[in-house]
Amino acid sequence: MAREADLIAALRGLATHPAARGLADDAAVLEVGGEALVLTHDMMVEGVHWLAGQDAADVAWKLVAVNLSDLAAKGAEPLGVLLGYALGDNDARFLEGLRDVLATHDVPLLGGDTVSSHGPQTMGLTAIGRATCRPVPSRSGAKAGDAVWITGPVGAAMQGFEALRDGDTSADTAAYRRPVALLAEGRMLAPRVTAMMDVSDGLLLDASRLAEASGATIWLDSFRVPFAPGLPPDRRDEAMRWGDDYQLLFTLPAESEPPCPAHRIGDVRPRADAPVLLDGAPATGHLGWQHGETR
Amino acid sequence: MAREADLIAALRGLATHPAARGLADDAAVLEVGGEALVLTHDMMVEGVHWLAGQDAADVAWKLVAVNLSDLAAKGAEPLGVLLGYALGDNDARFLEGLRDVLATHDVPLLGGDTVSSHGPQTMGLTAIGRATCRPVPSRSGAKAGDAVWITGPVGAAMQGFEALRDGDTSADTAAYRRPVALLAEGRMLAPRVTAMMDVSDGLLLDASRLAEASGATIWLDSFRVPFAPGLPPDRRDEAMRWGDDYQLLFTLPAESEPPCPAHRIGDVRPRADAPVLLDGAPATGHLGWQHGETR
Numbered sequence: 001m002a003r004e005a006d007l008i009a010a011l012r013g014l015a016t017h018p019a020a021r022g023l024a025d026d027a028a029v030l031e032v033g034g035e036a037l038v039l040t041h042d043m044m045v046e047g048v049h050w051l052a053g054q055d056a057a058d059v060a061w062k063l064v065a066v067n068l069s070d071l072a073a074k075g076a077e078p079l080g081v082l083l084g085y086a087l088g089d090n091d092a093r094f095l096e097g098l099r100d101v102l103a104t105h106d107v108p109l110l111g112g113d114t115v116s117s118h119g120p121q122t123m124g125l126t127a128i129g130r131a132t133c134r135p136v137p138s139r140s141g142a143k144a145g146d147a148v149w150i151t152g153p154v155g156a157a158m159q160g161f162e163a164l165r166d167g168d169t170s171a172d173t174a175a176y177r178r179p180v181a182l183l184a185e186g187r188m189l190a191p192r193v194t195a196m197m198d199v200s201d202g203l204l205l206d207a208s209r210l211a212e213a214s215g216a217t218i219w220l221d222s223f224r225v226p227f228a229p230g231l232p233p234d235r236r237d238e239a240m241r242w243g244d245d246y247q248l249l250f251t252l253p254a255e256s257e258p259p260c261p262a263h264r265i266g267d268v269r270p271r272a273d274a275p276v277l278l279d280g281a282p283a284t285g286h287l288g289w290q291h292g293e294t295r
Numbered sequence: 296m297a298r299e300a301d302l303i304a305a306l307r308g309l310a311t312h313p314a315a316r317g318l319a320d321d322a323a324v325l326e327v328g329g330e331a332l333v334l335t336h337d338m339m340v341e342g343v344h345w346l347a348g349q350d351a352a353d354v355a356w357k358l359v360a361v362n363l364s365d366l367a368a369k370g371a372e373p374l375g376v377l378l379g380y381a382l383g384d385n386d387a388r389f390l391e392g393l394r395d396v397l398a399t400h401d402v403p404l405l406g407g408d409t410v411s412s413h414g415p416q417t418m419g420l421t422a423i424g425r426a427t428c429r430p431v432p433s434r435s436g437a438k439a440g441d442a443v444w445i446t447g448p449v450g451a452a453m454q455g456f457e458a459l460r461d462g463d464t465s466a467d468t469a470a471y472r473r474p475v476a477l478l479a480e481g482r483m484l485a486p487r488v489t490a491m492m493d494v495s496d497g498l499l500l501d502a503s504r505l506a507e508a509s510g511a512t513i514w515l516d517s518f519r520v521p522f523a524p525g526l527p528p529d530r531r532d533e534a535m536r537w538g539d540d541y542q543l544l545f546t547l548p549a550e551s552e553p554p555c556p557a558h559r560i561g562d563v564r565p566r567a568d569a570p571v572l573l574d575g576a577p578a579t580g581h582l583g584w585q586h587g588e589t590r
Contacts, residue, residue: 003382003386004382004409004411006386007380007382007386007390007409008409010387010390011378011390011404011407011409014390014393014394014397014404015403015404015405015406016403017375017403017404017405019375019403019405020375020403020404020405020406021406023406023407027406028375028377028405028406030374030375030405030423032327032328032330032332032374032425033327033328033329033330033425034328034329035327035328035330037327037332037423039375039377039405039406039421039423040377040406041377041378041379041406041407041408041419041421042379042408043379043380043381043408043409043410043419044410045381045410045411045412048410048411048412049410079325079327080312080314080315080323080325080334082323082334082335082336082421083306083336084336084337084338084379084419085302085338086338086340086417087298087299087302091298091301091302092305095302095305095306095309098309099309102309108310108311108312108314108315109306109309109310109312109315110310110312110314110315110323110325110334111310111315111316111318111322111323111334111335111336112306112318112336113336113337113338113419114299114302114303114306114338115338115339115340115343115344115417116299116340116343117340117343117414117415117417118414118415119412119413119414119415120412120413120414122381122410122412122417124336124338124379124408124419126334126336126377126421128325128332128334128423130327130328
């Protein structure tokens with residue numbers, strides 16, 4: 001964890017081009033030929049980002065969906081993906097999932113690389129999109145007085161993960177296995193939001209990142225946060241610290257209504273000591289999934 | 296090997312967008328906003344693409360250089376890279392090499408991802424470039440009557456690899472450790488060539504790919520092929536089957552002279568049974584480094 005944090009800090013020192021956004025956003029935004037390209041790359045490792053033994057078709061789905069979710073957070077239209085793939089135990093199933101997720105989102109496979117390896121299977125995906133509005137939303141535009149919104153519930157991925165891990169075949173695990181990138185919602189929201197990001201690592205952690213980037217504090221009302229149906233009340237706190245639900249978290253001027261279904265969960269305040277206040281108290285402890293952690 | 300070939304064939308079936316060029320070129324070429332973007336992604340795995348124990352700074356250099364070489368083969372100007380990096384034994388040295396290679400080529404780091412893993416270290420890089428001329432060179436434009444050229448000698452990387460592997464500290468191993476992407480040459484050549492690619496996997500194999508893509512046969516005169524200084528004559532055949540030298544292989548109309556130093560090594564003929572004739576005989580055996588092989 002410390003090593004990875006050091007490395008990321010050092011990489012930030014290299015990423016001085018404005019398109020890199022200081023490596024502190026969901027994606028890079030590069031101006032080319034009058035268009036703003038949105039570029040993102042996420043890696044996944046067996047046993048870290050998915051359970052060993054999981055259906056390879058679901059792994060392919062998730063690899064693409066999590067990258068498209070970064071494009072959604074920029075309101076970008078996907079143009080294509082490049083796949084870096086180390087061969088695994090079930091490449092045919094991987095391919096089926098890849099075909100599904102690309103067809104579902106109407107995104108072309110443009111290129112990439114395959115390699116042989118041993119050890120835990122590793123893969124990466126680069127998604128390329130085109131911004132549909134300017135300025136392209138960032139994490140850093142939230143202003144005191146704005147309202148904080150989220151597109152939908154959190155906690156379903158956590159429950160799906162636990163059911164998969166425990167072999168509970170009666171449970172619906174799709175939220176964890178096949179997250180949906182909210183591309184249409186992202187495009188509707190992009191022209192209106194003051195800041196936006198996807199919730200990949202935990203609502204509290206991601207809200208704190210948005211607050212830090214904006215130099216503000218986010219006040220969240222826990223009773224307003226939407227939770228997955230059937231989530232036991234005593235697990236709500238945990239669900240706000242989990243992630244993998246890929247909802248969009250965004251801020252709007254107070255008087256503004258979102259153009260798609262969403263839940264108002266708090267507001268933006270001038271920067272206090274803590275980046276996130278949960279029902280008025282600083283959010284403490286493990287706020288979400290940091291780089292270097294394993295579920 | 297068979298598994299990887301099957302997978303690549305299946306991926307080709309998914310990559311039907313014209314920008315993907317059937318996954319049969321050095322890079323994807325995507326039209327956006329009046330520009331042609333050139334996109335490539337290569338992965339590298341410890342023990343497959345580099346020797347376990349090699350200096351991590353050299354690994355970083357090579358990861359970037361091999362991707363920039365794909366851009367060079369399209370005559371593209373690099374716009375930036377995205378890095379997918381699994382932490383290794385010497386991340387600080389990796390970072391030094393990354394800083395060097397990006398500064399040397401004046402290419403920005405735009406984004407990416409870092410992950411923790413175990414097992415052999417794996418990394419990927421996506422390079423994004425902008426084409427500097429139209430049409431963007433491909434492998435498929437060589438015509439009977441064209442001359443076949445290469446920018447420089449082959450065999451130096453093979454010798455460098457062997458010296459590194461054998462711990463011969465007196466030898467110059469830079470050609471293997473720190474290949475140079477011929478970006479300036481690629482840009483000069485792009486408006487003139489009928490076909491172009493970089494020689495990453497072996498001159499004979501890559502020439503056969505260019506010939507197949509063009510529906511032609513390439514006749515090579517072995518006595519015209521430039522070899523690394525000091526390469527023993529009895530290793531020339533092997534050097535044509537090795538790779539990792541990242542020269543540019545290209546075809547020009549017969550009467551045309553290249554705009555940069557290069558060696559004329561053969562010519563393009565109507566398609567015969569074999570894609571490559573070496574001194575008139577079909578090139579047979581192991582033509583180069585195929586996917587799935589390990590040095």
